[in-house]
Amino acid sequence: xxxxxxxxxxxxxxxxxxxxxxxxxxxxxxxxxxxxxxxxxxxxxxxxxxxxxxxxxxxxxxxxxxxxxxxxxxxxxxxxxxxxxxxxxxxxxxxxxxxxxxxxxxxxxxxxxxxxxxxxxxxxxxxxxxxxxxxxxxxxxxxxxxxxxxxxxxxxxxxxxxxxxxxxxxxxxxxxxxxxxxxxxxxxxxxxxxxxxxxxxxxx
Numbered sequence: 001x002x003x004x005x006x007x008x009x010x011x012x013x014x015x016x017x018x019x020x021x022x023x024x025x026x027x028x029x030x031x032x033x034x035x036x037x038x039x040x041x042x043x044x045x046x047x048x049x050x051x052x053x054x055x056x057x058x059x060x061x062x063x064x065x066x067x068x069x070x071x072x073x074x075x076x077x078x079x080x081x082x083x084x085x086x087x088x089x090x091x092x093x094x095x096x097x098x099x100x101x102x103x104x105x106x107x108x109x110x111x112x113x114x115x116x117x118x119x120x121x122x123x124x125x126x127x128x129x130x131x132x133x134x135x136x137x138x139x140x141x142x143x144x145x146x147x148x149x150x151x152x153x154x155x156x157x158x159x160x161x162x163x164x165x166x167x168x169x170x171x172x173x174x175x176x177x178x179x180x181x182x183x184x185x186x187x188x189x190x191x192x193x194x195x196x197x198x199x200x201x202x203x204x
Contacts, residue, residue, distance in 0.1 A: 017056070022067060038060075039053055064120060078099045082099035097166055104170045
């Protein structure tokens with residue numbers, strides 16, 4: 001299970017400083033990449049001293065891991081909150097997709113930082129996606145028992161397929177066509193995905 005290992009500051013001042021470091025790291029890892037951005041770059045951007053960095057993180061890698069794991073928990077929380085009152089699997093898929101898109105629209109840097117983990121920390125990259133998939137699989141297994149999902153489908157394969165849809169729809173939404181981020185357009189994208197999930201892609 002992925003857990004954030006960094007201890008959060010216990011004072012308002014400490015939390016403010018901690019968040020400044022994280023925000024500067026997010027900006028620079030997104031713009032320059034993890035490997036190109038240095039600790040000096042991060043603290044200079046945050047207007048802090050190098051010594052302050054080491055109060056909260058023992059390395060650039062530990063800061064990076066904190067960011068990725070924070071995204072993992074924040075995305076899970078956002079989806080859980082949106083889907084907690086769902087009555088059907090399809091309703092969960094619709095609201096879950098919308099929650100994911102809303103999150104990455106607000107935090108597009110999460111994409112570039114998470115995907116860099118394939119090169120920065122391969123084990124983290126694998127754990128990130130397998131943890132999502134394992135949780136997803138349990139939900140899909142329950143939906144099979146409830147008669148909502150075809151029992152012939154391998155649920156771990158389905159979990160990755162649905163995650164793939166969300167990931168690439170998100171990319172299309174926030175990176176490929178950034179001029180169409182109106183609510184109406186996002187609704188259209190979600191509705192199109194739901195038509196595909198409910199009715200398939202074969203013309204009737």
